[in-house]
Amino acid sequence: MTGTLYGLGIGPGDPELITLKALRLLQAAPVLAYPALEDGESLARAIIAPHLTAPKIELAIRIPMTVAREPAQAAYDKAAEEIGAHLSAGQDVAVLCEGDPFFYGSFMYLFGRIAENFPVEVVPGVSSLTACATALQSPLSARNDILTVLPAPLSSDILRARLAETDSAAIMKVGRHFERVRDLIMEMGLGDNARYIERATMANEKILPLSEVPADAAPYFSMILIHKRGQAWK
Amino acid sequence: MTGTLYGLGIGPGDPELITLKALRLLQAAPVLAYPALEDGESLARAIIAPHLTAPKIELAIRIPMTVAREPAQAAYDKAAEEIGAHLSAGQDVAVLCEGDPFFYGSFMYLFGRIAENFPVEVVPGVSSLTACATALQSPLSARNDILTVLPAPLSSDILRARLAETDSAAIMKVGRHFERVRDLIMEMGLGDNARYIERATMANEKILPLSEVPADAAPYFSMILIHKRGQAWK
Numbered sequence: 001m002t003g004t005l006y007g008l009g010i011g012p013g014d015p016e017l018i019t020l021k022a023l024r025l026l027q028a029a030p031v032l033a034y035p036a037l038e039d040g041e042s043l044a045r046a047i048i049a050p051h052l053t054a055p056k057i058e059l060a061i062r063i064p065m066t067v068a069r070e071p072a073q074a075a076y077d078k079a080a081e082e083i084g085a086h087l088s089a090g091q092d093v094a095v096l097c098e099g100d101p102f103f104y105g106s107f108m109y110l111f112g113r114i115a116e117n118f119p120v121e122v123v124p125g126v127s128s129l130t131a132c133a134t135a136l137q138s139p140l141s142a143r144n145d146i147l148t149v150l151p152a153p154l155s156s157d158i159l160r161a162r163l164a165e166t167d168s169a170a171i172m173k174v175g176r177h178f179e180r181v182r183d184l185i186m187e188m189g190l191g192d193n194a195r196y197i198e199r200a201t202m203a204n205e206k207i208l209p210l211s212e213v214p215a216d217a218a219p220y221f222s223m224i225l226i227h228k229r230g231q232a233w234k
Numbered sequence: 235m236t237g238t239l240y241g242l243g244i245g246p247g248d249p250e251l252i253t254l255k256a257l258r259l260l261q262a263a264p265v266l267a268y269p270a271l272e273d274g275e276s277l278a279r280a281i282i283a284p285h286l287t288a289p290k291i292e293l294a295i296r297i298p299m300t301v302a303r304e305p306a307q308a309a310y311d312k313a314a315e316e317i318g319a320h321l322s323a324g325q326d327v328a329v330l331c332e333g334d335p336f337f338y339g340s341f342m343y344l345f346g347r348i349a350e351n352f353p354v355e356v357v358p359g360v361s362s363l364t365a366c367a368t369a370l371q372s373p374l375s376a377r378n379d380i381l382t383v384l385p386a387p388l389s390s391d392i393l394r395a396r397l398a399e400t401d402s403a404a405i406m407k408v409g410r411h412f413e414r415v416r417d418l419i420m421e422m423g424l425g426d427n428a429r430y431i432e433r434a435t436m437a438n439e440k441i442l443p444l445s446e447v448p449a450d451a452a453p454y455f456s457m458i459l460i461h462k463r464g465q466a467w468k
Contacts, residue, residue, distance in 0.1 A: 021250035102368055103364050104379075124365045130243070149380065
């Protein structure tokens with residue numbers, strides 16, 4: 001009997017935004033794996049720390065943050081091998097995924113490597129997308145609105161073209177692209193329709209008008225939501 | 235002291251996909267409100283039924299399913315008034331929202347009517363978007379992919395134009411538009427990239443190849459996910 005790989009969406013940051021299902025599987029699994037920075041910290045593990053009731057085998061997956069793809073691919077290969085060894089030995093492994101495992105998550109790289117050889121169950125989680133919208137008290141989309149999710153690293157031309165055509169948009173991974181994206185939103189006349197938030201639902205959540213975000217200080221976990229129709233839901 | 239309105243995302247259907255936070259607020263609220271069909275059934279209430287530990291005051295919000303907007307608006311006005319009476323009396327009211335309250339949810343109509351006069355807290359939930367992706371074992375989007383959410387009632391021209399430009403797409407509310415949308419996907423050569431699912435995470439969840447979905451039988455809670463890049467996550 002081989003073990004099962006569980007890809008658990010643990011939600012956007014507030015430990016209380018984990019689902020009952022993810023919590024149950026997390027607490028039952030003898031082996032826990034999670035992404036971690038190269039120097040040690042793991043946001044995912046910090047999020048679920050209040051829920052850890054018993055010691056487990058823990059695997060920190062440390063992915064080099066390089067522009068080149070190969071070092072990261074090698075790290076995923078190694079992690080998949082380590083996880084596979086536990087699964088082969090009959091142990092279930094729970095992989096912690098911030099937000100939702102399949103919404104811009106790194107879990108898919110493990111999934112792609114493991115799903116052909118072992119049973120995998122993926123548990124959806126509250127994504128940063130809806131967490132940001134609720135924290136901003138700002139509905140994402142209504143009725144037949146088109147909602148477009150745009151990673152900020154895309155070129156300004158692509159961002160402009162997609163923003164021109166959509167009813168609402170979420171611009172993710174803003175970070176060091178903030179200044180360029182803010183200027184582009186202003187040029188398009190969408191400043192009044194845009195709202196900025198960082199680290200939604202976490203203890204250090206911050207909501208700011210676009211004009212007050214320090215140009216160089218937007219973190220990776222920041223998002224801009226845009227609703228062309230304003231308060232269309234009234 | 236007035237009460238607080240809680241808009242609770244209760245997840246896509248599996249009662250275990252509610253968050254700890256929504257569960258806590260649900261169980262603490264003396265008054266429960268939820269959308270219901272005109273003839274009585276409430277899917278939202280059925281989802282949380284296993285979690286009801288004590289009797290509560292219950293308000294079924296019955297919205298007429300007409301093409302004209304006015305009857306629905308009048309029903310939301312009436313519901314907001316009833317809820318407001320409880321809030322004025324100092325009672326918290328929990329409104330159940332399938333999926334996430336601000337992701338194509340009807341909660342925003344209550345929110346728009348109540349948030350100016352009473353404190354409102356919105357709790358994000360697992361949306362059908364990510365629930366469908368995980369049930370299909372099919373990542374929604376990776377890296378700098380553009381993800382576009384398209385309601386199926388949009389015109390074929392708009393659907394075609396947006397599908398042509400995006401990396402991945404979720405077509406929601408497929409229902410009676412299934413045949414037209416399927417043909418359009420096939421014409422665009424995206425048939426092999428598309429996956430169909432109905433009632434994700436519910437007891438009667440169904441996953442079918444596009445070619446095997448009965449033309450007239452797709453329910454409202456059905457979705458088609460399209461990934462142009464195939465298994466880009468490998």
